[in-house]
Amino acid sequence: MLRSIAEVAVNVPLLRLFHYRVPSELAERLELGHRVLVPFGRQTTTGICVGFPEQSQVTVLKPIREILHPDCRFDAHLLQLTRWIAEYYRASWGEVLEAALPPSIRAGKEERAIRVVSAARPSDELLSEGMRLATRAPVQSRLLTFLARNRGPIQQAELLKHAVATPEALHKLVEKGWAIVEEVRGLSPSAADRNASEFEALSGAGKVDLHEGQRTALATIRSAIFAQEFKAILVHGVTGSGKTEVYLRALRDVLAAGKRGLVLVPEISLTPQTVLRFRNGLEGAPVAVLHSMLTGTERAREWRQIQEGRAGVVIGVRSSIFAPIPDLGLIVVDEEHDSSYKQESSPRYNARDVAVMRASMLKIPVILGSATPSLESLHNAQTGKYGLAHMPLRATSHGLPTVVTVPLDGKFYRPDGSGLITDQLDMFVRSRLKRKEQVLLFLNRRGFATYLHCTRCGLVLKCAECDITLTFHKSQDALRCHYCGHSRAVPPDCPDCSMPGIRRTGVGTEKLTAELERRYPEARIARLDRDTASSNNAMRTTIGAFSRGEVDILVGTQMVAKGHDFPQVTLVGIVSADTGLNFPDFRAAERTFQVITQVSGRAGRGAKSGHVIIQTFFSEHFAVRCAATGDFDEFARRELEFRKALGYPPFGRLVKILLQGPVEESVAQEAKDTAEILREKCEGCRLLGPAPSPITKIQGKFRHQILLKSASARALHRTIDHLGNRRPQKRSAVERIIDVDPQSML
Numbered sequence: 150m151l152r153s154i155a156e157v158a159v160n161v162p163l164l165r166l167f168h169y170r171v172p173s174e175l176a177e178r179l180e181l182g183h184r185v186l187v188p189f190g191r192q193t194t195t196g197i198c199v200g201f202p203e204q205s206q207v208t209v210l211k212p213i214r215e216i217l218h219p220d221c222r223f224d225a226h227l228l229q230l231t232r233w234i235a236e237y238y239r240a241s242w243g244e245v246l247e248a249a250l251p252p253s254i255r256a257g258k259e260e261r262a263i264r265v266v267s268a269a270r271p272s273d274e275l276l277s278e279g280m281r282l283a284t285r286a287p288v289q290s291r292l293l294t295f296l297a298r299n300r301g302p303i304q305q306a307e308l309l310k311h312a313v314a315t316p317e318a319l320h321k322l323v324e325k326g327w328a329i330v331e332e333v334r335g336l337s338p339s340a341a342d343r344n345a346s347e348f349e350a351l352s353g354a355g356k357v358d359l360h361e362g363q364r365t366a367l368a369t370i371r372s373a374i375f376a377q378e379f380k381a382i383l384v385h386g387v388t389g390s391g392k393t394e395v396y397l398r399a400l401r402d403v404l405a406a407g408k409r410g411l412v413l414v415p416e417i418s419l420t421p422q423t424v425l426r427f428r429n430g431l432e433g434a435p436v437a438v439l440h441s442m443l444t445g446t447e448r449a450r451e452w453r454q455i456q457e458g459r460a461g462v463v464i465g466v467r468s469s470i471f472a473p474i475p476d477l478g479l480i481v482v483d484e485e486h487d488s489s490y491k492q493e494s495s496p497r498y499n500a501r502d503v504a505v506m507r508a509s510m511l512k513i514p515v516i517l518g519s520a521t522p523s524l525e526s527l528h529n530a531q532t533g534k535y536g537l538a539h540m541p542l543r544a545t546s547h548g549l550p551t552v553v554t555v556p557l558d559g560k561f562y563r564p565d566g567s568g569l570i571t572d573q574l575d576m577f578v579r580s581r582l583k584r585k586e587q588v589l590l591f592l593n594r595r596g597f598a599t600y601l602h603c604t605r606c607g608l609v610l611k612c613a614e615c616d617i618t619l620t621f622h623k624s625q626d627a628l629r630c631h632y633c634g635h636s637r638a639v640p641p642d643c644p645d646c647s648m649p650g651i652r653r654t655g656v657g658t659e660k661l662t663a664e665l666e667r668r669y670p671e672a673r674i675a676r677l678d679r680d681t682a683s684s685n686n687a688m689r690t691t692i693g694a695f696s697r698g699e700v701d702i703l704v705g706t707q708m709v710a711k712g713h714d715f716p717q718v719t720l721v722g723i724v725s726a727d728t729g730l731n732f733p734d735f736r737a738a739e740r741t742f743q744v745i746t747q748v749s750g751r752a753g754r755g756a757k758s759g760h761v762i763i764q765t766f767f768s769e770h771f772a773v774r775c776a777a778t779g780d781f782d783e784f785a786r787r788e789l790e791f792r793k794a795l796g797y798p799p800f801g802r803l804v805k806i807l808l809q810g811p812v813e814e815s816v817a818q819e820a821k822d823t824a825e826i827l828r829e830k831c832e833g834c835r836l837l838g839p840a841p842s843p844i845t846k847i848q849g850k851f852r853h854q855i856l857l858k859s860a861s862a863r864a865l866h867r868t869i870d871h872l873g874n875r876r877p878q879k880r881s882a883v884e885r886i887i888d889v890d891p892q893s894m895l
Contacts, residue, residue, distance in 0.1 A: 152176060155213060156200035158243035159189055162495070164235075166242070168202065170210035179216060182223035184250070186215040195255075197246040199228055218254055221453070227473060230507050239869065239887040240496035248496055249471035253449040263450075264305035266319065267329045272297040278327065288318040293327060305330060359398075363391050366538035370399045373514035373536075374406070374479065381505050383485075383530040384518040386540030387549060387779070388750020392518045393423075394544075396481045397430040399516065400462055404434050408478025408513075410462045413469055413500060415487035416708060417688065422696075423464055423483075426714075431462060439465030439472060467492060467500040470507065478513055480504045485517035485526055486743055491892040499890060501526075520750060521743040524792065527785055528799035550721070550752040550759030552777045557725070557766045562654065566664040569656060574722050574762045575668070578702070582672055586757065587695070587717040588702045590665070591710060591748045592658050592724040595631065595678045596620035599655025603643035610640075610651070616846040621653055622680065623663070633848040661724060662704050669702070677705040710748040716755025721748055726765040726773055733843045734894040735797050738772040742784050745776035796835070798890075802862045804869060805891040806855040807842065810883035813851040819883040820853035823872070827855065830871035834859030843895045850884075856894075865889075 155171050169187055171179055179185070183198045188211045195217065223231070223246065231249060235242035247255060268275055279293035291312040296303075309316065322328045359367065366384050373380035386392045400410040414423055417440045428436050437451050437460035454460050456473040463472045467490055482490070482504050490500040501517065508515035517526055517535070530537040543549055553573065560568035570578070581588050600618035602609045610619050612630035619628035621639065629636045642649050662676045675691050682688035688708075695703045698717055703709060723745060730741045745763060753759020765773050775784035793800045806827075808820040820839035828836050835858045842852035859865045869887060 152179070152201040154202050154205050154210065155179060155185070155198050156202055157185060157187055157196040157213075158199050158241070158246055159187065159196040160194055160241075160243040160247045161189065162241050162244060164239075164241060166199065167196070168205040168207055168210055170212045172212045175213060175216060178219065179213070180222060181225065182228060183219065184217040184221065184254075185213050186217055187211070187213055195247065196243050197223060197228075199232075199242070221250075221254060221456070223249075224473065224475075226510065227471065229510060230503070231471075233506060233510075234496060234498050234503060238496050238498050238889050240498075245496045245498075248468070251448040251452045253446055254452070264330055264332055266296065266303055266305050266308050267331070268296045269327055269329050275327065286318075288312070288314045289322055292319060292322055296328060357391075357394055359394065360391065360542065360544060362386065362538075362540035362542055363395050363544075366392075366395050366540055367398055369536055369538045370395070370514060370516060371402060374399065374402055377512065378514075379509045379512045380514045380536055381508065381529070381534070382514060382516050382536040382538060383522055383526050384516055384538045384540065385522050385527075385530075385781075386518065386520060386538075387543060388520045388747065389543040389545060389549070389754045390520070390540040391544040392483070392520075392540065393426060394430075395540075396483070396516065396518070397427065399479060399514075400427075400431060400481070403478040404431065404461050406478060408476050409458075409460070409474050410479045410481065411469065411472060411474055411477060411504075412462060412464045412481045413483065413490070413504060414464065414466060415484045415489040417466060422692070422713060427462060427464060434461035435459060436461070437463045437472075439463060439469040470500045470503050477507075477511055480508050480513070480515040482515065482517050484519055484747075486519045486521055486523040488740070488892045491890075493893070495886075497886075497888050497891075499892070502890070521746045521781065524739060524785060524789060525799040528789070545754065545756075547753060547758040549779060550749060550761050552749060552761045552763060552779070554763045554765060554768045554773070554777045556768045557764050561725070561764075561766075562656070564653065566656065566660050566667075569661055569664050569724060570668065570722075571762075571764055574724075574764065577720050577760060577762055578669065578722070581720045582669060582701060584719075586719040587698065587700070587715060588720045588722065589709060589715065589718050589748070589751050590661065590702060590704045590722045590724055591706075592656070592661050592704065593706050593710075593728045593744065594655070594657040594725075595622075595659070595680055595706060596629070596657035597623035597659040597663070598653035599657060601628065601639070601651045601653055603646060603648055604652050605648040606643060606646040608643055608645045610644075614846070614849040616844055620657065623659055624680075632844075656725070658704050658706060665702055665704065672701040673699065674702045674704065675700045677703060677708055679706070679708075682708065707744065709751070710744055713751060714754055715751060718751055718755075719753060719757050719759050721752040721759065721761045723748060723761070723763045723765075726763050726776075727767055730767060730770065730772065732895070735792070735795070736892070736894075738770075739788055741770075742772040742776045742788075745773065746779070746781075749776070796858050796860070801858050801860050802865055803891055804857040804865050805888040805894070806857070806869075807852060807886040807888065808839070808854070808883055809847075809850040809852045809886070811849055811851070812882070815883055816851045816853050819885070820855060823885065824855050826871060827857070827868055831857075831868050833861055833864035834868055 153171055155169050156166050157169055159167050181198060185196055185198055186193060187196050231245045232242055235245045275293045275297035279290045282290040292314050295312045323330055370382055384392055403410050424436060424438055437455050439451055455463055458475050463469060463474055482501050485501050492498050504515050529535040555571050555573045578588055598621040600609055601621055612619055612635050614635055615630055615632045617630055617632050619630055622629055627636050628639055658676055658678050665674050677691050694700050726745055730737055749761040752761050763777055767773055771787050808816050810816045824839045838855040839853050842854045845852055857865055
């Protein structure tokens with residue numbers, strides 16, 4: 150039956166669908182889920198076909214112009230999932246669908262077929278033939294040796310580069326039956342191998358005996374897998390308890406049943422190690438990788454490989470929740486507590502919660518794993534909404550590291566940086582260097598100095614576009630804003646009072662690294678933060694070098710705080726545990742506890758026991774004290790009491806409404822008008838504000854916000870519905886952002 154009308158979710162920020170006429174030349178080819186090009190107003194835009202109504206109230210329908218990427222189509226499940234996301238997070242369905250596509254497909258770039266090379270015979274035969282040809286045909290010998298030592302197909306260009314060979318030499322091997330060359334659109338499995346190749350020293354292949362906690366957790370997961378039912382299971386295991394091994398065995402069960410798996414990780418920096426561990430543990434099952442540091446072409450090819458069912462397991466960051474995986478049988482959300490799973494631009498979804506909903510729709514299990522579960526997930530487990538598997542012991546015989554808390558004083562902020570390392574931490578670092586063991590130092594601040602100020606008039610140098618102090622980066626000899634990227638030269642004198650010299654205050658990873666180089670001149674030191682890891686290659690190189698023992702001390706921000714497994718690290722130093730403790734955010738204590746616990750867990754994961762030094766100005770704060778003693782239960786008890794008294798999650802739900810624009814008076818007025826509308830219709834919820842946001846200006850836009858609180862998500866959505874399609878006045882250029890279940894109050 151040919152359809153004449155198509156319902157399209159257009160990629161515009163409007164909460165409605167649009168009808169279009171299906172031209173006769175497209176009628177036989179257009180299907181649900183196809184991406185189409187359509188006229189919209191005076192422009193042309195994209196959208197997704199989501200239905201075929203029999204009639205329309207619009208008398209004259211504009212025609213669909215074209216079907217884009219006809220073999221790239223959303224199935225019925227992903228249409229259902231993205232519609233739920235749009236409705237729950239108050240976003241346009243078209244925008245959600247567009248966000249689910251790889252960037253290169255969104256940009257309309259065509260894929261080119263690539264040539265991949267596979268070995269045609271077993272590795273031992275290739276090595277033997279390579280040795281025989283070493284003198285007579287050295288180029289062919291190098292090609293055979295490289296093919297034998299690298300698992301899976303490899304791109305032809307990459308093979309020729311590594312083997313220093315010509316296409317002619319490869320062609321001779323193909324003619325002799327030693328190699329096979331094919332043209333494919335899907336990304337070669339060697340892409341995952343390249344991402345993980347820096348970590349071969351950590352492969353650790355071999356049979357692992359499960360301890361009691363792992364066996365109990367796996368039994369809980371297997372019961373849900375075999376029952377083919379939805380169940381959310383919180384795996385609460387201390388750092389180093391072997392959660393990944395539990396994931397692997399559950400995924401092997403799913404693969405054996407003919408299904409596929411999805412593994413979400415919060416940070417790109419975790420992907421290479423995770424890929425290697427899963428590749429080694431899944432007994433040859435093809436692993437696909439999705440994250441933003443792949444090239445656009447690579448991401449599109451991986452996406453198609455997944456869609457065509459050529460990947461057994463998909464590993465990726467937040468956006469991988471949209472991966473078009475056929476026969477999905479299990480979802481794993483590692484480090485489920487991590488705020489990186491929350492998208493901070495439209496559509497503002499939380500990938501962890503979307504994973505639970507996706508599993509519910511498919512009637513499959515979802516594993517939420519963490520050493521420091523979010524209080525929302527913990528509460529769901531305590532009330533029986535989620536299953537709970539507790540793993541309180543490490544897989545190693547020596548258990549959790551020994552933790553020492555060191556109180557800080559005013560010496561910490563000496564201008565020359567000499568106070569950053571206390572005597573206790575210095576003693577431990579020197580002993581580890583002497584014993585040829587590795588040290589990880591954590592400081593969640595980039596740059597050399599966190600702000601510059603005048604000692605005469607008190608002026609603090611701020612970004613012209615944001616209400617944020619500029620950070621001094623010594624390597625660039627420049628001041629930079631970490632919110633909008635604005636950069637400027639360091640002024641020789643105070644811009645206000647002309648006093649010569651501006652004092653540099655505060656500390657970041659760059660300054661810490663400089664102090665370490667002064668103290669330990671013989672040590673090999675590396676730094677890992679957003680400044681040094683601007684590309685996937687740079688990140689892999691640094692983490693890989695540390696994994697292989699080529700670096701003695703690694704300095705890092707939150708990129709090194711979770712998920713990594715460095716067996717030679719016996720000392721972790723938290724240089725300042727208080728960087729986020731006093732943020733104006735009700736989750737500040739929880740995040741402080743989580744980051745201290747997570748980074749502490751990097752110590753003593755190998756054959757030797759570990760130590761952790763926590764330097765802090767607030768050693769008696771319960772978040773710091775509980776993290777130091779490893780008492781999650783006591784921390785959760787105290788924090789949940791506070792949340793319950795004030796109606797914060799998990800006992801209440803939140804919606805943040807942000808108004809922002811270039812004119813402060815217009816923003817304030819629009820915030821006031823919006824609050825009045827909501828206050829009149831507010832039933833079953835409480836309205837706080839409007840008030841200026843804690844960060845009052847970002848990228849030239851002033852910001853005011855309103856907070857809605859309720860024990861019922863339904864009551865919140867009913868209240869927001871009263872805003873209807875009302876938009877801020879165009880003349881004021883005020884933008885309104887609705888953030889459901891916000892992770893940040895800033």
